[in-house]
Amino acid sequence: MAASLTLSLAVIAILASAASATNITEILSGFPEYSEFNDLLTKTKLADEINSREPVTVCVLPNGALSSFTGKYPLSVVKNILALHVLLDYFDAPKLHKISEGSVLSTTLYQTTGNAGGQLGFVNITDVKGGKVAFGSGVPGSPLDSTFSKSVKTFPYNLSVIEISKAIAPSAVLTAPSASTSNITALLEKAGCKTFAALLASSGVLKVYESAVDKGLTIFAPNDEAFKATDAPDLSKLTNAEVVSLLQYHALASYTPVGTLKQTKGTIATLATNGAGKYDLSVKTAGDSVSLDTGVDSSRIASTVLDSTPLCIFTVDSLLLPVELFGKAPSPAPGPAPEVSPSPSPAETPTPASSPEPAAAPSPFKSPPAPPTNSPDGAPSEGPTADSQNSTTDKKKNAGVALEAPAAMKMLLTVSVSVFACVLMS
Ligand SMILES: *[C@@H]1O[C@H](CO)[C@@H](O)[C@H](O)[C@H]1NC(C)=O
Ligand SMILES: *[C@@H]1O[C@H](CO)[C@@H](O)[C@H](O)[C@H]1NC(C)=O
Numbered sequence: 329m330a331a332s333l334t335l336s337l338a339v340i341a342i343l344a345s346a347a348s349a350t351n352i353t354e355i356l357s358g359f360p361e362y363s364e365f366n367d368l369l370t371k372t373k374l375a376d377e378i379n380s381r382e383p384v385t386v387c388v389l390p391n392g393a394l395s396s397f398t399g400k401y402p403l404s405v406v407k408n409i410l411a412l413h414v415l416l417d418y419f420d421a422p423k424l425h426k427i428s429e430g431s432v433l434s435t436t437l438y439q440t441t442g443n444a445g446g447q448l449g450f451v452n453i454t455d456v457k458g459g460k461v462a463f464g465s466g467v468p469g470s471p472l473d474s475t476f477s478k479s480v481k482t483f484p485y486n487l488s489v490i491e492i493s494k495a496i497a498p499s500a501v502l503t504a505p506s507a508s509t510s511n512i513t514a515l516l517e518k519a520g521c522k523t524f525a526a527l528l529a530s531s532g533v534l535k536v537y538e539s540a541v542d543k544g545l546t547i548f549a550p551n552d553e554a555f556k557a558t559d560a561p562d563l564s565k566l567t568n569a570e571v572v573s574l575l576q577y578h579a580l581a582s583y584t585p586v587g588t589l590k591q592t593k594g595t596i597a598t599l600a601t602n603g604a605g606k607y608d609l610s611v612k613t614a615g616d617s618v619s620l621d622t623g624v625d626s627s628r629i630a631s632t633v634l635d636s637t638p639l640c641i642f643t644v645d646s647l648l649l650p651v652e653l654f655g656k657a658p659s660p661a662p663g664p665a666p667e668v669s670p671s672p673s674p675a676e677t678p679t680p681a682s683s684p685e686p687a688a689a690p691s692p693f694k695s696p697p698a699p700p701t702n703s704p705d706g707a708p709s710e711g712p713t714a715d716s717q718n719s720t721t722d723k724k725k726n727a728g729v730a731l732e733a734p735a736a737m738k739m740l741l742t743v744s745v746s747v748f749a750c751v752l753m754s
């Protein structure tokens with residue numbers, strides 16, 4: 329019996345990490361006194377992160393309690409403050425009043441960003457005299473000047489929402505550099521993506537990226553190995569305009585951290601998207617692994633280089649090959665590299681609205697300069713062939729199947745919960 333109990337607990341633990349049963353945005357929308365906090369969770373995309381985790385405790389602040397920060401600091405800093413208010417453990421009122429040894433350090437979501445040095449990513453929860461519970465930064469010597477006010481909502485033992493009196497905002501979190509001033513080239517080079525960084529610069533696409541940062545930008549940077557892989561495409565067979573499209577395909581015009589990617593259903597537009605369904609991607613999640621499916625191939629997100637609103641930079645294992653440039657999927661057998669589709673005629677050449685002047689940019693490619701904007705403005709570009717559209721559809725179907733998996737898991741979970749309950753009752 330002990331063994332089966334352990335087993336069901338293990339099953340529950342595994343499944344709980346994969347499923348998300350609660351929606352923090354919806355829960356807080358029932359409490360207008362926390363509307364500012366709720367809006368910020370949405371703006372910073374922390375809501376997605378919270379929804380994809382359990383157990384979790386959200387320490388909300390009443391309206392006005394964050395105004396001294398929101399008026400003074402960029403959203404990236406406000407996000408870090410908020411991330412300190414998301415505890416990766418379940419604390420409801422009874423548990424807060426029964427803290428062993430009277431004091432505990434709880435890991436927060438800020439700790440998971442990798443930017444927290446020392447105990448900056450922890451929150452100190454201390455049961456002080458008189459039945460009060462005090463909160464403060466985990467950094468030794470920090471004031472414990474925020475107190476537990478009340479329990480707002482609990483979903484034992486997945487999610488607890490509690491109100492605390494004052495923001496936890498240690499000075500080291502306030503002074504983190506802002507992402508809008510980051511040097512994308514330097515970050516990419518340091519992360520082992522020198523080839524990609526060089527291509528961005530020589531094609532002029534770096535400027536497109538830089539001008540997009542303020543409104544939100546997510547970059548999927550293939551590492552240097554990806555360009556050397558035997559199945560890597562021969563970029564010299566592409567026109568300059570195609571290279572521009574390919575590079576723009578490696579970014580999204582929004583701040584989309586991993587937690588948000590995991591919640592993405594259907595396809596997402598890239599910077600290269602120039603019409604419905606063109607140059608888009610779909611996301612596949614398996615546990616902690618997130619992959620991007622182009623319809624031609626699938627590339628795994630290997631690491632996070634930077635996650636700081638409004639900019640996210642990830643490395644990916646292989647180049648993202650859009651159907652529009654690389655045609656249908658190669659045969660599943662270990663076959664030849666994906667064929668570069670016959671060069672589209674000028675009229676078919678994708679011409680992203682924001683593409684820089686390819687002719688002006690020095691090009692590392694042998695191909696002749698592409699006719700940049702030959703396609704008549706009104707005429708829709710041809711886009712994918714019938715063939716590639718079919719393969720895209722197939723991929724979408726597959727993604728749909730993959731997305732249905734959580735439902736099956738929930739069923740399994742229900743079964744294991746019943747088993748668990750039976751075990752407890754027997
Ligand atoms: C959560 O709820 C909000 C508001 O009701 C909704 O806009 C959002 O799409 C929901 N998120 C998920 C992941 O279902
Ligand atoms: C929490 O802070 C108090 C006061 O600074 C300190 O005495 C205590 O050791 C801290 N708790 C933990 C678990 O570090």
Ligand SMILES: *[C@@H]1O[C@H](CO)[C@@H](O)[C@H](O)[C@H]1NC(C)=O
Nearest residue numbers: 344347348349483484486741
């Ligand atoms: C806790 O999480 C599990 C797994 O996601 C879910 O099935 C269960 O309904 C949740 N419990 C509550 C009270 O929300």
Ligand SMILES: *[C@@H]1O[C@H](CO)[C@@H](O)[C@H](O)[C@H]1NC(C)=O
Nearest residue numbers: 510511512513514515517518
């Ligand atoms: C960004 O970094 C690159 C490579 O380290 C360097 O060459 C470039 O001058 C930097 N740009 C700025 C604006 O600092």
Ligand SMILES: *[C@@H]1O[C@H](CO)[C@@H](O)[C@H](O)[C@H]1NC(C)=O
Nearest residue numbers: 713714715716717718719721
């Ligand atoms: C694409 O699918 C449609 C409908 O299934 C079919 O009629 C058409 O022949 C297919 N096209 C190609 C190129 O396979």
